Amino acid sequence: MTSSDALRIAVFNGKGGCGKTTLAWNLAMGLGRRASTLLLDADPQGSLAHWADWSGREDIAIRVREWGSEAGHGEEYAFIVTDCAPRLEAEELKQIVAESDLVLLPVLPSPLDLWASRRSADWIREQRAQRPTLRAAFVLNQVEAQSALSRAAQVAIAELGLPVLRAVLHRRAIYRSAALEGLSVYHMGKRASAAQAELERLIEEIVT
Numbered sequence: 001m002t003s004s005d006a007l008r009i010a011v012f013n014g015k016g017g018c019g020k021t022t023l024a025w026n027l028a029m030g031l032g033r034r035a036s037t038l039l040l041d042a043d044p045q046g047s048l049a050h051w052a053d054w055s056g057r058e059d060i061a062i063r064v065r066e067w068g069s070e071a072g073h074g075e076e077y078a079f080i081v082t083d084c085a086p087r088l089e090a091e092e093l094k095q096i097v098a099e100s101d102l103v104l105l106p107v108l109p110s111p112l113d114l115w116a117s118r119r120s121a122d123w124i125r126e127q128r129a130q131r132p133t134l135r136a137a138f139v140l141n142q143v144e145a146q147s148a149l150s151r152a153a154q155v156a157i158a159e160l161g162l163p164v165l166r167a168v169l170h171r172r173a174i175y176r177s178a179a180l181e182g183l184s185v186y187h188m189g190k191r192a193s194a195a196q197a198e199l200e201r202l203i204e205e206i207v208t
């Protein structure tokens with residue numbers, strides 16, 4: 001298998017703080033347990049590359065590189081996940097999406113956050129109109145336990161014109177504590193089992 005056979009997933013939303021890095025990092029870790037995975041950091045702040053540096057753990061099986069760096073070319077991966085910055089140069093974003101099979105847009109399940117994702121959703125739909133094989137979906141993040149998506153949020157998301165994954169990520173302290181240690185929820189043992197399970201459901205949904 002060469003990298004051209006890889007499933008390429010971009011995690012993008014122009015809305016800041018919606019969970020792009022959290023999703024990209026944990027998703028890559030989950031994919032990395034199945035097959036070789038490269039995580040590309042397209043955020044100039046480079047927080048992912050930083051985490052991977054100071055964690056220094058051998059049980060982190062994925063490779064992390066800055067997007068656009070030459071390193072990693074010619075290596076073989078089954079999955080390539082790119083974490084996008086909230087503000088990306090238009091050309092850079094175009095290139096990342098042009099190289100992707102699937103765009104995941106994390107979004108908080110509130111009407112305000114959904115409206116704030118509108119421009120990103122419109123832009124992704126334009127890209128899909130030009131290349132219908134491009135897949136794209138919202139991923140609800142920081143969903144509160146027990147709370148159904150409010151009626152207003154359901155209306156807002158339907159109007160954005162992109163599908164929504166059935167799998168959601170709930171608001172869980174373990175996502176934050178894992179990040180603080182430079183680790184993923186897959187490294188946090190039993191107390192992270194619910195988070196791991198929801199990531200596995202998400203992976204099943206996008207990979208099959």
Ligand SMILES: Nc1ncnc2c1ncn2[C@@H]1O[C@H](COP(=O)(O)OP(=O)(O)OP(=O)(O)O)[C@@H](O)[C@H]1O
Pocket residue numbers: 015016017018019020021022023043084085086141142143169170171172173175176179
């Ligand atoms: N499901 C979750 N449960 C609890 N905390 C979360 C969850 N998802 C994200 N967070 C926290 O919310 C904050 C923002 O998340 P994150 O940095 O992943 O967003 P982002 O979209 O990458 O932000 P930016 O636009 O600045 O790149 C972080 O502190 C993160 O730990």
Ligand SMILES: [Mg+2]
Pocket residue numbers: 020021022043084085086
């Ligand atoms: Mg980020």
